[in-house]
Every structure is written in structure tokens, then in C-alpha cells.
Amino acid sequence: MATAACKISFKIKYTSSEPVTKxxxxxxxxxxxxxxxxPIPSPIPVSEVTLVQLPEILTPGEYDLMVELAINEVTDRQASSFQIGKCNPISCKAPSIEDVYLEENDRIVMNYSVDTENLYAIQYQIATDSSFKNIVQLRxxxxxxxxxxxxxEMNDGTIPNNTRLYFRARKHCSLSELSEWSNVLDFVYQKVLYPFDAYCVSDAFKDVGPTDIAQYKASICISGSNPLMKKVNLTTSVPQKGSFIYTNGLTPEKPAKPGNLASFDASEGVSTGFNDYGIRWIRFQRDTSIIYDVNPQTGxxxxxxRYSCNT
Structure with missing residues (x-):
């Protein structure tokens, strides 16, 4: 069983017209x-500011505490107390995060090391701030x-491109014993995007279908001069189920969902409804017959x- 070690810290409140010397x-x-x-190390603690930390204490129980301040040969003491309970075991060492990087298909790779002695579980957190107030993933x-x-896996389009992310981890030595947090490592999430020419129909035409929009004598299947032709980016190198569509031409590029697609809209006609409703169908110029269904809210x-351009 690991020996428990507790850390006790406190601040000193005092008033003195002369500098405290010890x-x-x-x-x-x-x-x-x-x-x-x-002996409290120099510099002398600032009243109500400096945090004084005692050496690690191994034995649980109730303790008397006395703090003595001295100005040359004149001293003054103040008594207090503290309680030691069950603390972090000495052997419950914090993990160490070695590096973080992004590989293909927006999969983040985190390499880290953990002391496997008394290893019950590991917890890691990812946040968009160094204080970990806005945690975007916990596992x-x-x-x-x-x-x-x-x-x-963070390729669901919820993290904007060029976002700085912060990573930390800690070790669970048991259900109740935790290590300190590891070092914090950060990196900029720069999504790899692949450009494509594609034909898109907005969700405004969900009741009509993409292949025969009779009102405008339009179809997603028409190649060449077609108002439905758009330049897009994908999060994968080939179109496939699960790919996310991004804009192509913005800085930074944004997920192809309502509110981000004003550049797709014409003032009237079949190429409308993108910014309000999102993309419902897409056909890539490289695939003459295949039409894909799209979640208009996420891209x-x-x-x-079930629609196709085969004739």
C-alpha cells in the first residue's frame, strides 16, 4: 500500500511598521x-499574499500550528491548527505528456507516459484555455x-480551425486517490482540408429533390455551366460517408452549415437557401453519377x- 503524503499551505496575516527579518x-x-x-524560506512572506507550504506530512491526525515572526530580536507568535486526512499517495505520480500532433482525417495523437504502479485509471482533459474552464473533451x-x-477523435466540425487546444492528464491510483495534474501541452488545431469542385443543393429544396428542380429547370446532375457549382473543402482526401464539408475561400475556413454559407447564395434562383438552411445534397465533379445526402445542420x-445522376 502506498504511503500517504499531504501538503499543507497557508497565508500569514500581519501588520508591521518595520520589515520582518525571520x-x-x-x-x-x-x-x-x-x-x-x-524555517520559512526567504523572501519573507507578504501579509495575506504569499502562500507558505509546509514539508509533506505522512501521518494523519489533528495538528497544532504556530507561526513566529521576528524583527531582529523581537518575536511574536500566533497559534492555529489543521487537520490531516487521507491524501495523495507518494507513489501516485503525475503523468507526463510528451507531444501532441494532428494526423490524417483530423485525428489528434497524444503521446504520454504514466507510472504503471498502482495504476487504476487515467483521466485527460482538452480545453480551449490554459485554465481549463472551457473543456471540450474529457475521457x-x-x-x-x-x-x-x-x-x-475531434473531427465533428465543432472545433474551429486554427484553435489553440490545451492538454493535461492525471493518474487515478484508486477510486479515491489522484495524482497531481501533468504538465500542460498546447498546440494549434490546424485542420487539413482538401479542395473539391462540387454541385450543391440547399435544404430549401428538401421537398423537391436534387435531380429535377422544375421551378428553375435545374438539376444537380448538370455539369459545366451550372449555378449549383461550388468550391468546397472536405476533411478527407476522398468524398465518403462521415466527411465534413467546409467552405473554400474564407479565412479561416468554416464548417458548411447555416450561418457560414452566405457566399454560396445567389440573390435569386436555384442557388439560394444555403446560408439559412444548409446543404442537403452534394455531387462532386469527379463523380459523375453519385449524389450524397448531407446533414444540413453540420455539413x-x-x-x-437514393438519388442518382444515372440516366
Whole structure:
């Protein structure tokens, strides 16, 4: 069983017209006969500002605390107390994150190391700020599933391109014993996008279908001069189920969903409704007959459509 070690810290409140020259803390288990003396290192703590941390304490229980301040030969003491309970085991060492990078299809790779002694589980967090107030992903990996490489799937279009992400991890030595957080590593999420020429129909025509929009004598199947021709980006090198469609021509590029598609809209006619309703169908110029269904709210390709340009 790991030995428990607790860290006790406190601030000192005092008023002095002259600089304090020495500060000392004394602590002991209640009813013990001898205090442990701890000279507080320089610089002298600033009143109500500096956090003083005692050496690690191994024995649980209730402790007496006494703090002595000195100005040359004049001293003053103040008594207090603290309680030691169950603390982090010494052997519950924090993980170390080695590196983070982005591979094909927007899969983030995180390499990290963990001391496997007393390894119950590992938790990692990803946030868009260094204080980890805006956490975008949290995952717990059981110790039996530990691997020094973690693959993080974040290609759902919810993270804007060029977003700086922050990573940290900690070790669970048991259900109740946790290590400190690891070092924080950050990197800029720069999505790899692949350009395509494609024909798109907005969700405004969901009740009509993409192949015969009779009102405008238009069709997604017409190649060449077609108002439905758009330049897009994909998150995959080939069109496929699960790919996300992005704009092509914005800085930065944005997911092809309502609110981001003003450049797709004409003032009237068949090439309308994109910015309000999103893309419903898409056909890529390289594929003469295949039409894909698209989730208009996210810009994700759902599957090959029942509609086709085969004649």
C-alpha cells in the first residue's frame, strides 16, 4: 500500500511598521510533546499574499500550528491548527505528456507516459484555455487499457480551425486517490482540408429533390455551366460517408452549415437557401453519377443518396 503524503499551505496575516527579518513555522500532532520546526524560506512572506507550504506530512491526525515572526530580536507568535486526512499517495505520480500532433482525417495523437504502479485509471482533459474552464473533451481510460499513445477523435466540425487546444492528464491510483495534474501541452488545431469542385443543393429544396428542380429547370446532375457549382473543402482526401464539408475561400475556413454559407447564395434562383438552411445534397465533379445526402445542420456527408445522376 502506498504511503500517504499531504501538503499543507497557508497565508500569514500581519501588520508591521518595520520589515520582518525571520519567519518560522512549528507544527506537531496534538498531544505530542515536541514541535517540528520549519524555517520559512526567504523572501519573507507578504501579509495575506504569499502562500507558505509546509514539508509533506505522512501521518494523519489533528495538528497544532504556530507561526513566529521576528524583527531582529523581537518575536511574536500566533497559534492555529489543521487537520490531516487521507491524501495523495507518494507513489501516485503525475503523468507526463510528451507531444501532441494532428494526423490524417483530423485525428489528434497524444503521446504520454504514466507510472504503471498502482495504476487504476487515467483521466485527460482538452480545453480551449490554459485554465481549463472551457473543456471540450474529457475521457477516463482504465488502467488495463493504458497505452502510451492516445488517439483523440475531434473531427465533428465543432472545433474551429486554427484553435489553440490545451492538454493535461492525471493518474487515478484508486477510486479515491489522484495524482497531481501533468504538465500542460498546447498546440494549434490546424485542420487539413482538401479542395473539391462540387454541385450543391440547399435544404430549401428538401421537398423537391436534387435531380429535377422544375421551378428553375435545374438539376444537380448538370455539369459545366451550372449555378449549383461550388468550391468546397472536405476533411478527407476522398468524398465518403462521415466527411465534413467546409467552405473554400474564407479565412479561416468554416464548417458548411447555416450561418457560414452566405457566399454560396445567389440573390435569386436555384442557388439560394444555403446560408439559412444548409446543404442537403452534394455531387462532386469527379463523380459523375453519385449524389450524397448531407446533414444540413453540420455539413457532414451522411451516405450515398437514393438519388442518382444515372440516366
Amino acid at each position: 519567519a518560522t513555522a512549528f507544527y506537531r500532532l496534538k498531544d505530542a510533546s515536541v514541535f517540528t520546526e520549519y 477516463v481510460i482504465m488502467g488495463s487499457d493504458y497505452s502510451p499513445t492516445v488517439y483523440v 457532414q456527408i451522411l451516405d450515398v443518396s
